[in-house]
Amino acid sequence: MTPSDGAHLAAAAHRVPSVRADLAATFRTALNSAFPNVPMEPQVAATNNPRFGDYQCNNAMQLFGRMKGKEGAPKKPTDVANAIVDALPASDMIAERPTLAGPGFINVKLNHGWIAERIHSMLVQGIGVWAPPLPYNRAIVDFSSPNVAKEMHVGHLRSTIIGDTIARSLEFCGVDTLRINHVGDWGxxxxxxxxxxxxxxxxxxxxxxxxxxxxxxxxxxxxxxxxxxxxxxxxxxxxxxxxxxxxxxxxxxxxxxxxxxxxxxxxxxxxLDVRLLWRGESYYNPQLRPLVEELHERGIAEESEGALVIHMPKEKQPLMIRKSDGGFGYGTTDMATLKQRIHEEKAEWIIYVTDEGQSGHFKLVFGSGKKAGIIPEENPPRIDHVGFGLVLNKDGKRIRTRDMGEATKLVELLDEAKNLCKVEIKERRGEETDEKLKALNLDAEQIEERRKKRGEPFTEEELEEAAAIMGYGAVKYADLKNNRKTDYKFNLEDMVALNGNTAVYMLYAHARIASIVRKVGKDVNEVAKTAQITLEHPAEIALGLQIVQFTETLEDMFVDLAPNRITEYVYELANLFSTFYTECKVSGSEQEDSRLLLCEATAIVMRQCLTLLGIKPLYRI
Structure with a gap:
């Protein structure tokens, strides 16, 4: 069975809006109908507490405030909320009339049949239809950027891993993405x-x-x-x-x-399964002198103590583009880089992934780019500096990029992570060795049954591959699950833990689902052609709702470029599946086909999340 869970660009024309976007469109119609003279965009969000419903519309209080004191204005926020609810168009999406809470919050419960149909459509069409459409055709992600002649170590991980996840997410959404490795190869x-x-x-x-x-x-x-x-x-x-x-x-x-x-x-x-185009600082060297001369002639750059600088309003320090000795520095290179990416590469979104300490520098570069006209006033590209915190050792001290003797080498780290996971896999798969089985005084038939459950033994090659996927994935996931702006402690033992929010837990969860699907023994693609999904048990409903919120998870990730949005989502997905499988029998139940499809939908979304995080899924561990 080959699941149809790739990101198919052919499906882009048939993409499905997120649940939140669909609800927002419904409430937009109601707002325009109920209050046509007070234009306002709908404020729709998932609820934090399911007892209040699945989603909430929070426009009533703001609308009330804008109309207060005017002739014919509603007397209280709940009057506004009721008017909005009364104006809602008929929709298969909403299960019943929304209820009100507090001073006008509108709580919405989704129709379980509508959720089920949405999941079923994804199974038939592929996860690509759930990729959120983005208003960009071409993007550049500048990440990793080590220095030539210096070994990569754990301090380089954050830029590489965060940048790769952002690039993978853009590519999943059909954006032509240029992955640039702006290597320090000059100086x-x-x-x-x-x-x-x-x-x-x-x-x-x-x-x-x-x-x-x-x-x-x-x-x-x-x-x-x-x-x-x-x-x-x-x-x-x-x-x-x-x-x-x-x-x-x-x-x-x-x-x-x-x-x-x-x-x-x-x-x-x-x-690490990371693709990058090597384009070092030296690439821009021929462009530096002409750019500096142009900026000087136009009066954008001014002389200051023998150097050439660009002053920005409200900034204490200017951007230096030529040193007093005639040399060029980072400011010059970054201005030339910005010009090349906008005017030659035609990038519509440029993302720089570096440590938070460089935020001030990039603020000067982007401001100078606007002042010089490099960033056009009309239809400017979106430009983001994605800053991140420090990587600390177990003692909470900074792992310094330039302290060659102190920093853990990345190669050594990856080897250690892989070896730890190799031991873990061997121990788990060897929990019931033949000697242990015999010691249980089981008969031959019982022993054979236990062996079948354990699965076919791994070849050495399979063991090496699984350990590498798990080990490298553990390192990536441990970084990505943190808020990128905060520091985090690098602890390899915690990273490879089987329990908790780790890649190892996620990979075992996915392998478990794959095993469930295999044991049922049906072709899921064929089942999807004739069977429907029904969501009746509370655990089924909770899992189904989480599955269909995949698209808005990516929407949120693109707003603040925070990969931990994905890790939080997929961890909750795994937990909800565990509850579902504990409480809802799959194989041999009356709802076998429906629950089998729900298992497969969970696995597809989980695989896509892992792929975006740069982690290969395992089907058997």
Whole structure:
């Protein structure tokens, strides 16, 4: 059985609005009918407490306030709410007349048959019809962005993982998304490295990529010399100038350094299943001088103590675009990058994923971009800086990006996560070894039955693959479940825990559903052609409602670009399924086909959530 749970762009024309959007459209009609002279957008949200209903419309009090004191105005907010309810058009979506709570909150219960039909339609058409439509055709997500010659470690995780989830979500919604790795591959550190390589290799001629492959060691040695030796520091700075001037030996050595770093980075990206286009700072180097000259000539950039800067109103610090020594810095590169992305790449949405500490810098860059006309006044692209907090160690201390000796290497971390999960899988699958079964004094038939329940043993290859998926997924999920703006403690043991809001729990939950579907022994796609879903038991109803709220979860994620919206949703989905399966028999019940379809719908939505989080689902553990 192959589930139809991919994001099909062909289904984009048939996309289904979120439940919240459908309800908002219904209430918009009522508002326009009841109060045509007081235009207002409907305020519809899911309720926090199911005893008040499934959704709530909260316009009455605001409308009452706007009309208060005018001739013929309603006397109290509940009068406004009743007028809105009276004006609601007939709808299969709403189960009964909405009720009022407090000073005018309108509580709505959804028709269970309508929820069931919505789920059934998704099973037939694919989860792609639930992808929220976005008003953008092309987006750029700038994320990860490590520095050449420095190893990736846990401090680089947040940008890579958050950026990948945002990019995956945009792609799921049909947006052409360019994933940019804005690598730090230009600057003073290359003068240090090149001079150190020249000194230790008796010149640059004939230097091979292999000789610069241990970049971590070379960087630490060159940095120590740069800090302690003024003569070496002067030569390193001169080497930067020679590199930027295009001297062949310097360029060739720089290329080898970048190539060695690229190989290391992309081996990690492959393990994390992250796709990125390498586009380092050097890519924009030819554009810097012309841009600075243009901004100076137009009066956008002004001289200040020998440097060129762009002053912004209400900002204490200007954006420096040329240093007093004539060099260029991050501000220059980021202005050129912004111009290229808007005017050449034609991006309609640009997203920068960096630590929260850079928010002030990007505020200056975006403000300067508007002042210079790089960001157009008419139809400007949406531009977001997605900031995130620090990664802390178990003691609550910062894991510093540049403290080479202190930070945990990402490769080592991934290996450890995988090994921990490998042990966990082996222990769980070996809970009933043949020796233990014999010790239970079971007869041969009982032993065989227990073995069947345990499933076919994993091959070593299958075990390695499952452990990698689970281990890498655990690291990703533990990061993404946090509010991105807050700091979080990096604790590998907590990340791979079987219970609680972890990837391991989610993967076992999905594998459990897949096992239930397999054991029923029916082709779910064929069942969906003839059977319908019925939601009668409270656990069925709660699960069905959670399933159909998938679309608005993504809508909310796109508002504030917070991946934890997805993790919170899918964790609640898994918990509700667990309650459903405990209270509602599937195989052999009178409602077998209906509940089988509900199982499959849960699995499809769960798989899509895991995929958006960059985690491969497991069908058997």
């Amino acid at each position: 003073t550190q290359f003068g240090m490295l090149i001079e150190h390589i020249s000194d230790t290799r008796n010149g640059l001629t004939g230097t091979t990529t292999e000789e610069v492959s241990d970049l971590q060691k070379l960087y630490k040695e060159s940095k120590a010399r740069f800090d302690a030796d003024d003569d070496f520091k002067a030569r390193a700075r001169a080497a930067v100038t020679r590199l930027q001037s295009g001297e062949q030996e310097y360029l060739e050595t720089w290329k080898r350094i970048c190539e060695a770093s690229r190989d290391e980075f992309y081996a990690i990206y492959e393990r």
